[in-house]
Every structure is written in structure tokens, then in C-alpha cells.
Amino acid sequence: MSISGLVYAVRDITLDIRKGEILGIVGESGCGKSMTAKSILRLHDEKKMEYGGSILLDGEKDILKMSKKELREMRGRDISMIFQDPITTLNPLKTIGKQILEMYQLHTDISGEEAQAKVLELLDLVGIVPAQDRFRQYPFELSGGQLQRVCIAMALACRPKLLIADEPTTALDVTMQAQVLDLLKRLQRKYNSSVLLITHNFGVVAEICDRIAVMYAGQIVESGDVREIFYHPCHPYTKDLIASIPKTGQHGTQLTTIPGMPPRLNQDIVGCPYAPRCTKVCDRCRTEAPPLKNAGETHEYLCFLEPDNSREVSA
Amino acid sequence: MSKYIGRKLLQFLIIMVITSVIIFIMVRLSKTDPLTAIVGGKQTSAETLEQLKIKFGLDKTFVQQYFSWIGGLFRGELGMSFKYQISINELFADRFPITIGLVLLSTIIALVIAIPSGVLAAVKKNRAADRIISIISVFLAGCPPFFMSLLFILFIARYLPSYQFTGGYSNFREYFLRILAPSIALAFTMIALACRITRASMIEQLNAQYTQTAVSKGVTERQLVWGHNFRNAVIPVLSVVSVQIGGMIAGSVLVENVFSLSGLGTLLIDSIKTSDYVVVQDITMLMVLIFMVISTLVDILYALIDPRIRAN
Amino acid sequence: MKKDKTVNYGKFFTAPVIISLAVLIIIIGSVIFADLIAPYDPNALDMKNMLKDPSSLHWLGTDKVGRDIFSRLLFGGRTSLLSALGVVGISVIIGVPVGLLSGYYGGKLDTLLMRICDIIVSFPALLLAFVFVAAFGRSLTNAILALGIVYIPMLAKLTRSLMLIEKNKTYVEAAHSIGYSNRRIIFLEIFPNCISTILVQLTLDIGYAVLDMAAMSFLGLGVQPPTSDWGFMLEENRAFLTTHPLTAIVPGLVIILIVVALNIFTDGVQAYLDPSQRALPSVTKFKRKLGITRD
Numbered sequence: 001m002s003i004s005g006l007v008y009a010v011r012d013i014t015l016d017i018r019k020g021e022i023l024g025i026v027g028e029s030g031c032g033k034s035m036t037a038k039s040i041l042r043l044h045d046e047k048k049m050e051y052g053g054s055i056l057l058d059g060e061k062d063i064l065k066m067s068k069k070e071l072r073e074m075r076g077r078d079i080s081m082i083f084q085d086p087i088t089t090l091n092p093l094k095t096i097g098k099q100i101l102e103m104y105q106l107h108t109d110i111s112g113e114e115a116q117a118k119v120l121e122l123l124d125l126v127g128i129v130p131a132q133d134r135f136r137q138y139p140f141e142l143s144g145g146q147l148q149r150v151c152i153a154m155a156l157a158c159r160p161k162l163l164i165a166d167e168p169t170t171a172l173d174v175t176m177q178a179q180v181l182d183l184l185k186r187l188q189r190k191y192n193s194s195v196l197l198i199t200h201n202f203g204v205v206a207e208i209c210d211r212i213a214v215m216y217a218g219q220i221v222e223s224g225d226v227r228e229i230f231y232h233p234c235h236p237y238t239k240d241l242i243a244s245i246p247k248t249g250q251h252g253t254q255l256t257t258i259p260g261m262p263p264r265l266n267q268d269i270v271g272c273p274y275a276p277r278c279t280k281v282c283d284r285c286r287t288e289a290p291p292l293k294n295a296g297e298t299h300e301y302l303c304f305l306e307p308d309n310s311r312e313v314s315a
Numbered sequence: 316m317s318k319y320i321g322r323k324l325l326q327f328l329i330i331m332v333i334t335s336v337i338i339f340i341m342v343r344l345s346k347t348d349p350l351t352a353i354v355g356g357k358q359t360s361a362e363t364l365e366q367l368k369i370k371f372g373l374d375k376t377f378v379q380q381y382f383s384w385i386g387g388l389f390r391g392e393l394g395m396s397f398k399y400q401i402s403i404n405e406l407f408a409d410r411f412p413i414t415i416g417l418v419l420l421s422t423i424i425a426l427v428i429a430i431p432s433g434v435l436a437a438v439k440k441n442r443a444a445d446r447i448i449s450i451i452s453v454f455l456a457g458c459p460p461f462f463m464s465l466l467f468i469l470f471i472a473r474y475l476p477s478y479q480f481t482g483g484y485s486n487f488r489e490y491f492l493r494i495l496a497p498s499i500a501l502a503f504t505m506i507a508l509a510c511r512i513t514r515a516s517m518i519e520q521l522n523a524q525y526t527q528t529a530v531s532k533g534v535t536e537r538q539l540v541w542g543h544n545f546r547n548a549v550i551p552v553l554s555v556v557s558v559q560i561g562g563m564i565a566g567s568v569l570v571e572n573v574f575s576l577s578g579l580g581t582l583l584i585d586s587i588k589t590s591d592y593v594v595v596q597d598i599t600m601l602m603v604l605i606f607m608v609i610s611t612l613v614d615i616l617y618a619l620i621d622p623r624i625r626a627n
Numbered sequence: 628m629k630k631d632k633t634v635n636y637g638k639f640f641t642a643p644v645i646i647s648l649a650v651l652i653i654i655i656g657s658v659i660f661a662d663l664i665a666p667y668d669p670n671a672l673d674m675k676n677m678l679k680d681p682s683s684l685h686w687l688g689t690d691k692v693g694r695d696i697f698s699r700l701l702f703g704g705r706t707s708l709l710s711a712l713g714v715v716g717i718s719v720i721i722g723v724p725v726g727l728l729s730g731y732y733g734g735k736l737d738t739l740l741m742r743i744c745d746i747i748v749s750f751p752a753l754l755l756a757f758v759f760v761a762a763f764g765r766s767l768t769n770a771i772l773a774l775g776i777v778y779i780p781m782l783a784k785l786t787r788s789l790m791l792i793e794k795n796k797t798y799v800e801a802a803h804s805i806g807y808s809n810r811r812i813i814f815l816e817i818f819p820n821c822i823s824t825i826l827v828q829l830t831l832d833i834g835y836a837v838l839d840m841a842a843m844s845f846l847g848l849g850v851q852p853p854t855s856d857w858g859f860m861l862e863e864n865r866a867f868l869t870t871h872p873l874t875a876i877v878p879g880l881v882i883i884l885i886v887v888a889l890n891i892f893t894d895g896v897q898a899y900l901d902p903s904q905r906a907l908p909s910v911t912k913f914k915r916k917l918g919i920t921r922d
Contacts, residue, residue: 041531043531076532080531089524091529091547092623106534140623140626154532334746334750337746338758341762342758342761342762345762346764453890453891457834459883461861462883465875466879469872472868560751563751564752565752568753572845572846584757587760587761587848599750
């Protein structure tokens with residue numbers, strides 16, 4: 001499956017997600033990660049937003065050209081989504097069982113009893129037990145972590161080709177985060193789904209992703225295999241992000257931060273958007289858009305710096 | 316759940332007791348002596364006055380009178396009218412259906428119109444349909460029911476001279492025709508208020524995160540609006556409607572008056588003007604009772620709709 | 628901050644707000660200057676000119692005893708608007724302090740005051756006013772008092788809810804830490820922050836009070852002759868509805884006009900005051916139009 005599109009807030013993005021892989025999109029808040037994710041399902045209000053380019057499902061069907069009906073059938077069945085805050089994500093007035101059941105009612109022809117059995121099985125699988133009792137509970141009776149498990153179960157109910165997870169652990173306690181990520185990875189392997197994981201947390205990416213795309217100001221500034229990016233980052237922004245991960249066992253050292261703010265989406269950008277904050281900035285960066293360079297077979301980045309002299313500061 | 320209902324019923328009882336005391340005291344505070352109202356200006360001997368006092372229970376103390384009134388209500392005996400000198404049950408027999416019919420029919424009319432148009436306005440927010448609905452509802456909110464009634468009568472007189480809207484009724488068809496026009500006139504305010512609150516509440520739900528989840532699951536617009544959003548949006552609508560039913564009960568007094576319908580409302584105003592105390596007490600009590608029953612039912616309905624209220 | 632203000636200022640005076648404001652100014656102005664504007668004594672009988680159609684002499688015609696309807700409308704409006712102000716005034720004088728104290732102190736005082744409000748609210752709206760007038764006699768003063776009482780709980784509950792939001796804010800904590808008295812905190816620190824919302828509600832309430840006073844007078848429970856207001860004019864002239872519809876329709880239309888104008892006006896104020904109701908895209912569009920961009 002390949003996704004490439006152009007949105008006002010998101011510029012010239014080309015993303016490929018292969019079958020069965022987990023692709024992480026990393027970046028600060030407000031850099032267009034969620035925009036990109038929601039665009040794939042066309043969740044934006046189309047009266048206010050315009051899409052450009054193409055989003056190809058299975059490399060052939062363009063989501064942006066789908067009719068309303070096709071779109072509806074695709075949502076949830078081929079591509080489904082998990083959102084950031086599990087507490088507001090579910091309908092407060094419907095039992096969690098019914099909300100998962102709705103997936104089967106929308107996308108399959110199986111009977112009510114069969115569907116119910118499947119829901120119970122799913123609840124069991126994501127560790128919401130005893131499933132029989134939980135089926136009849138309302139969202140307010142479950143904790144945030146449990147609700148996110150329910151959301152994962154719901155999103156995977158129809159075994160979608162792609163699961164988009166938009167900051168799935170941000171709203172959770174630290175202890176819950178690892179468990180939820182674990183569950184996500186386990187189920188992804190089991191169903192052989194592709195996952196697009198959106199996060200601002202490099203640690204999360206390192207834990208479960210196969211590939212990373214680093215996003216800044218609506219652009220992908222660097223992408224590649226997770227190990228490549230982690231050990232040989234080429235773009236200064238990626239380096240700064242990795243440097244700002246708090247390290248354990250280093251008491252007393254100051255946390256590294258990136259000074260300044262990412263540009264606003266409606267701002268006109270000349271040259272490299274990261275230039276005002278970059279430590280390796282040169283005159284060209286302020287006037288000329290940086291080129292896309294290769295630093296390996298799958299490793300691409302958007303900067304004037306050569307891969308060799310930028311590799312000197314590997315983490 | 317049963318605990319919640321129990322609490323609501325208890326509240327209901329307490330309020331009914333207190334309001335009955337307030338109504339009784341207020342009505343009896345009046346400067347007009349009940350005997351004068353009974354006699355109605357005729358020359359009467361002291362002996363007859365004494366007899367009348369006993370007949371209407373006015374010889375008893377204030378507190379005794381209250382309890383005999385309340386006791387009577389529980390037995391279904393509403394007492395005697397000073398003016399008509401007949402049992403109030405008899406007075407109410409023909410009038411009660413008019414008033415209750417007015418309130419119910421206008422509520423139904425209002426909801427059938429207001430809720431779909433409120434939902435439509437919310438779904439089509441800022442588009443032509445929304446603008447038109449919003450403008451109409453602003454105007455309807457400012458239309459006093461008694462004036463709408465006058466316009467209705469004018470309209471009927473001009474264009475539907477065969478439609479007879481006053482007088483008694485002998486079958487259901489006549490009854491329905493008598494209350495139809497006044498009910499429509501009475502419904503306007505509620506249409507306006509219910510429509511506006513439905514729109515506001517639906518817009519809030521349409522912007523909620525769970526709505527996006529539902530869309531990402533692949534629901535149709537209809538499934539989304541009626542299956543997910545509406546239930547969430549309906550609680551504020553219910554609370555406005557239940558308060559507004561109170562407005563309609565009072566409004567029925569006005570509308571009956573304009574349409575010269577002999578319902579409880581016309582009788583109430585009549586009795587206020589002639590100091591027919593027991594009738595005033597009874598009608599007020601009955602109207603508060605209807606209103607409180609509806610409020611309590613709506614409270615219970617909240618709990619049926621929202622599991623979070625049930626749990627608390 | 629200042630820049631935002633200029634933008635909002637532009638947004639506040641939208642077409643509906645300007646029109647409703649103009650309507651309000653015209654109605655209120657002509658009612659205030661009724662003595663100067665009215666061509667006739669509103670109560671002067673003129674049996675030779677009964678139920679005349681509108682003419683250059685009588686712009687809106689005359690009623691059943693030859694009184695000039697236009698003049699009566701102006702003077703009746705005075706009664707209507709003043710009594711509506713009275714109703715709202717009573718509800719403010721009692722309702723606002725009740726709400727402030729109830730919300731600030733909470734506990735038993737809150738329970739007691741709110742239960743009293745519940746009792747008032749348990750009467751279907753105008754019904755309590757009917758009974759009140761039945762008890763204390765039919766007069767304009769009693770009708771105003773009665774409606775004032777009916778309006779208290781709404782305002783008290785609104786003020787209370789505002790207080791509950793405000794009292795947990797940091798500036799209140801700061802005021803406590805400086806050692807301000809409760810009274811000072813309630814009335815000088817918190818109350819000013821509630822005023823704008825309360826004022827919006829009051830503007831709406833005046834409209835509803837005009838409606839309700841008209842209803843009371845229409846039933847003969849409000850103004851007593853020879854005084855008149857819009858509601859009573861409706862009542863006086865309804866008998867001639869089919870033959871001389873204008874006599875009854877005009878006062879009704881004026882009532883609708885003022886209530887609708889107040890509604891639209893408050894809608895505009897509300898959208899101006901409540902940032903959440905502001906449509907952000909149009910603000911930025913507006914900024915671009917004005918050439919205002921952030922530095």
C-alpha cells in the first residue's frame with residue numbers, strides 16, 4: 001500500500017506502508033502528524049479542507065477518489081483507527097460490547113450470535129476479562145488503559161489491512177503504555193496488519209516500529225529503518241529529537257531541549273523550515289529548499305548536509 | 316436505579332406537600348371574605364350565614380380546613396365551589412380533558428416539529444437550512460401564545476368560517492377539533508426553544524471525539540446522527556421540554572381564554588376574579604401535580620438514557 | 628490583546644445586531660418621549676371617532692371609545708417596559724445575592740436557598756404569579772412583584788453556577804491569601820467577573836418579562852384601567868378582531884418586535900463574549916481582510 005498526498009498543512013508527503021510492518025511517524029505536536037493520519041481515512045471536514053495528490057490502498061484504489069459509499073465501506077474494514085484519548089473516543093451511552101459489535105454489523109453479514117461470540121473472543125484476547133460481564137459495561141466503568149484495549153479490539157475486529165494509531169498511549173499512565181504497545185504489536189503480528197503509529201515519543205517508536213518517518217512542519221524530513229535512524233540520524237532535527245530523549249541513570253545532567261517552536265501551518269516557509277532552530281544552519285538553508293538525499297538503501301532525508309559529515313554525531 | 320427513582324419520588328412527595336401548604340395559605344390570605352363570595356352580594360340573614368359557614372367548613376380552624384381539603388383530595392373529593400355551589404368534581408369533569416388535551420397535543424406537535432428541524436439545523440450547520448430554521452425559531456420564541464391565538468382566530472374567521480372552535484363537545488372528533496387550533500397556537504414557544512436547544516446540543520455531539528470514532532468505523536450519516544449522537548444530545552432537550560411543559564400549562568390558561576374554551580384555565584381566572592377559593596386551590600394544585608409528575612418522569616427518563624446517572 | 632479587540636469589534640456589529648439595536652432604540656426612544664411624540668391624550672374619549680381606520684389624523688386608527696391607538700401604544704409601552712424592568716429588577720436584587728452566597732458558602736445555606744428555589748420552580752411558570760395576584764389583589768404592583776418572584780430562581784441558579792466556576796480560580800485563592808474578607812471577595816473580586824454573563828441573561832429576561840406582563844394584563848391580572856399596556860390593549864380590542872383587526876394586531880406586533888429584537892441582540896452579544904462561539908476561521912479571514920497579521 002502506498003500513500004502520497006499533498007495538503008496545505010501537510011506538504012509533499014510520500015509515505016509507503018508495507019504489509020505487516022509498523023511505520024512510526026514522529027515529530028513535535030503541531031507538525032501535521034495527526035492531519036496526515038486523519039487524511040488517510042478522509043476524516044477531515046471536506047467543506048473546510050481540500051485534499052490533493054493520491055492515497056492508494058493496495059497500490060491501486062485511490063481513497064481520495066472513492067464515492068461516499070465506497071469510503072464508508074473502506075473505513076473500519078480496510079483501514080481503521082485508534083485515537084489518543086480512549087475516554088472520549090467511545091460513545092458514553094453504549095455498552096462496549098455493542099460498540100465492538102457494530103463493526104461486524106457494518107462490515108460483515110454474520111449473524112448476531114456469531115458476532116457476539118467474536119466480540120467476546122476479542123475482548124478475551126485484549127485482556128478485558130471476564131468478557132461476558134465486560135460486554136455489558138459502559139465506558140465510564142472502565143479505566144483509560146482498559147478502554148484503549150477495547151478500542152484496539154474494535155479497530156482490529158474486521159482485521160483491517162491498515163491500522164492507524166494516533167498517539168495511542170499519550171493519555172495513559174506510564175505503566176499502561178508499555179502494556180498497550182505490547183498488545184498492539186502482538187495483535188498486529190497475529191493478524192499481519194500494517195500499522196501506522198503516530199507519536200511524539202521516540203521511545204515508543206523504538207519499542208515497536210520497523211520503520212520511522214520524522215515529520216517537521218508538514219514535511220517528512222527523514223525516513224528509514226528504525227535502527228538506521230536511531231544509530232545514524234542524518235537530519236539535524238532527528239539528531240536533536242534523539243538527543244532530547246531523557247536517559248536513565250544520568251542523574252543531575254540537564255535535559256536537552258530544542259529551543260524555539262515549530263512554524264505554524266499557515267506560515268509561508270522559505271528555505272528549510274527547521275533553519276531558525278537548527279544548530280548546523282548555513283546561509284543556503286534560509287533561501288533554498290533542501291534536497292532529498294539518500295543515506296542508504298531505505299534511508300532518505302531532507303537536508304543540505306552530506307550523510308558522511310552528518311554522521312559524526314551518532315548517538 | 317431503584318435508589319435513584321426512590322429519591323426522585325421522595326422529592327416529589329416533599330415538594331407536593333410544601334406546595335399544597337403554600338397554595339392554601341396564599342389563597343386564604345386574600346382580603347375578600349369567603350362568605351361574601353358565597354353570598355355574592357345578596358341580602359342574607361345572620362342565621363343563613365351561620366348555616367353557610369358550616370356547609371362550607373368555614374367554622375373550622377385554618378389548620379382543620381387545610382387538612383380537610385387535603386384529605387378530600389386524597390379521597391378524590393375536590394370540595395364545593397362557592398360560586399356555583401356544586402361539587403368541584405362536577406365542574407372539572409368536562410374541563411379537565413380540554414386542558415390536559417391542550418397540553419399533551421401541543422407538546423406532541425412541538426416535539427414532532429422541533430426535534431427533526433433542530434437536528435437538521437445542526438447537521439447542516441451554517442448552511443441555508445440552518446439559517447432558515449434558526450431565524451424562524453428566533454421569531455417564534457418572541458410570539459406570545461395569546462397573540463398567536465388571536466391571529467389564528469382571525470385566520471379561521473376569514474378563511475375557514477366553517478371551522479367551529481368554541482363551544483362544548485359530544486364526541487372525540489369534536490373534542491379534537493376544539494383543541495387542535497389552540498394547541499398549535501400554544502406549541503410555538505416550545506417549538507422555538509426545543510429547536511434551538513436540539514441544534515446546540517447536536518452540534519456539541521457532532522464535534523465530540525466519539526463521533527469521529529464512529530465515522531472511522533464506517534457508519535452512515537443516518538446511523539451516526541440517530542444511532543450515536545441523538546441519544547447523547549437528548550438530555551438537555553428533555554430538560555428544556557419538561558420546563559417548557561410548565562410554560563404550556565400556564566399558557567393553556569391564556570389560550571383557553573382567547574378561544575373561549577371551557578377548560579380549567581378559564582375557570583381558574585374566573586375563580587380568581589370571583590374569589591372562589593377552593594376552585595383556585597384545586598386547579599392550582601392539579602396543575603402543579605401534572606407538572607411535577609412530568610418533571611419526575613423526565614428525571615427517571617434521564618437515568619434510563621444515561622448509565623452514568625443510573626450509577627450515581 | 629488590543630489587536631484582538633479591534634477584530635472582535637468588527638464582528639460584534641453584524642447586520643442582525645445593528646438592525647435589532649436600531650429597532651430597540653426606536654421603540655425605547657419613542658416610549659420615553661411619548662409626551663412629545665404622541666399626537667393625542669391616550670385616554671381622551673372621542674365618541675364621534677370610534678373605531679376609525681388609519682388616517683392622517685389617527686395613524687393607527689382609533690379604538691372602541693375613539694382613543695388614538697398610536698398614542699395609547701406609546702404610553703402603554705411605557706407601562707409595559709417599566710413593569711418589565713421592575714420584574715427584572717426584583718429578580719436581580721434578590722436572585723443575584725442569593726446565587727452568590729449560595730455558591731460561595733455552599734453547605735446548609737446553599738441547600739436551603741436552592742430548595743426554596745426548587746419550590747418556586749415547581750409551579751408551572753406563570754401559575755404562581757396568578758395565585759399570588761389572587762391572594763394579594765389584582766394590581767400592576769402585585770403583578771410585577773409576582774413575576775419578579777417567579778424570575779428569581781432562574782437568575783439565582785445562573786449566578787450560583789457562575790460562582791461555582793469562579794470561586795476555584797487562582798485569583799480567588801490569591802485574594803484569600805492576602806486576607807480579604809469573604810464579603811469583599813464575593814462582591815468586589817468574584818462578582819465583577821460574573822457581570823457580563825448575568826447582563827446577557829437580563830437582556831433576555833426583559834424580553835420575557837414584557838411577554839409575561841402582557842399575559843398578566845391580557846388576563847386582567849396586571850394593569851387596571853384606565854392605565855393600559857400592550858397586553859391590556861390586546862384584551863381591550865380583541866372583541867373587534869374580525870371587524871377592525873389592526874386595533875388588536877398592532878400591540879401584538881410591537882410585543883413580538885421588541886422580544887425578537889432583544890433575542891437577536893443578546894445572541895450577538897453572546898457570540899461576542901463567548902470565545903467558544905466565535906468561528907475562528909472567519910476571524911482570521913477578517914484579519915487578513917483588514918491586513919492585520921501577527922508580528
